[in-house]
Amino acid sequence: xxSKIEKASKIxxxxxxxxxxxxxxxxxxxxxxxxKEVTALIGPSGCGKSTFLRTLNRMNxxxxxxxxxxxxxxxxxxxxxxxxxxxLRTKVGMVFQKPNLFPMSIYDNVAYGPRMQGIxxxxxxxxxxxxxxRGAAIWDEVKDRLKSSALGLSGGQQQRICIARAIAMxxxxxxxxxxxxxxxxxxTLKVEELITNMKKDYTIVIVTHNMQQAARIxxxxxxxLNGEVVEFDxxxxxxxxxxxxxxxxxxxGRFG
Ligand SMILES: Nc1ncnc2c1ncn2[C@@H]1O[C@H](COP(=O)(O)OP(=O)(O)OP(=O)(O)O)[C@@H](O)[C@H]1O
Numbered sequence: 001x002x003s004k005i006e007k008a009s010k011i012x013x014x015x016x017x018x019x020x021x022x023x024x025x026x027x028x029x030x031x032x033x034x035x036k037e038v039t040a041l042i043g044p045s046g047c048g049k050s051t052f053l054r055t056l057n058r059m060n061x062x063x064x065x066x067x068x069x070x071x072x073x074x075x076x077x078x079x080x081x082x083x084x085x086x087x088l089r090t091k092v093g094m095v096f097q098k099p100n101l102f103p104m105s106i107y108d109n110v111a112y113g114p115r116m117q118g119i120x121x122x123x124x125x126x127x128x129x130x131x132x133x134r135g136a137a138i139w140d141e142v143k144d145r146l147k148s149s150a151l152g153l154s155g156g157q158q159q160r161i162c163i164a165r166a167i168a169m170x171x172x173x174x175x176x177x178x179x180x181x182x183x184x185x186x187x188t189l190k191v192e193e194l195i196t197n198m199k200k201d202y203t204i205v206i207v208t209h210n211m212q213q214a215a216r217i218x219x220x221x222x223x224x225l226n227g228e229v230v231e232f233d234x235x236x237x238x239x240x241x242x243x244x245x246x247x248x249x250x251x252x253g254r255f256g
Pocket of ligand 1: 020023025043044045046047048049050051052063
């Protein structure tokens with residue numbers, strides 16, 4: 001019997017299909033993502049993890065010829081029926097595989113989004129920048145060099161600035177697409193620790209190729225194969241007693 005208390009639903013995905021032109025990349029995906037949990041998406045290369053992640057803040061809208069059917073409900077709002085994509089991307093932030101900071105100072109990188117939202121007051125911006133950098137566990141490392149170029153930081157530091165930049169928009173949900181795959185093991189552990197701490201405030205969905213990482217940091221895991229979700233359950237179940245033979249073969253390293 002499971003003793004865990006289930007958290008409230010944050011994102012309900014119902015029968016989602018996605019086509020890149022003629023090619024179908026997602027088949028009937030249905031998932032219920034709980035708030036303030038970390039949900040990991042795993043599966044072999046090309047199985048649709050990133051495609052699925054990008055549907056959650058409509059990043060695929062930017063690609064020509066993409067067609068989507070089905071529903072994604074975030075906080076009781078159908079995101080494909082409401083066309084306020086800017087509001088959606090504020091609420092559902094994203095961190096990419098490689099740090100993608102702008103060639104400007106650390107401060108300006110983090111203040112960029114809030115400034116775009118019209119916040120000009122210096123005190124208010126200072127507060128947002130400090131809180132975001134603290135939230136991304138990098139304040140102490142950069143507080144004395146906020147005006148220096150962000151591109152002078154190490155890869156691991158840059159990725160935490162990217163997380164700070166996402167936090168500065170005050171999102172509810174943060175999507176992460178293999179956020180540690182370009183980092184060394186020590187930076188990876190720092191970002192993993194950060195993700196674990198962040199889930200008290202945010203709902204996090206993360207694509208990872210690293211099975212140990214999924215096992216270490218996620219509450220729920222979805223195993224994707226050929227555009228379908230084969231199995232979605234508590235992470236400890238997926239990694240110890242999965243129901244589907246294909247999940248077991250994948251998590252034990254028999255393929256992929
Ligand atoms: N912009 C695109 N146009 C056409 N096909 C695409 C596009 N992006 C992805 N695909 C295809 O959709 C399928 C799913 O790709 P996706 O990148 O979502 O997989 P993935 O599981 O994230 O892979 P990886 O782990 O290698 O990043 C693949 O067959 C891929 O070639």
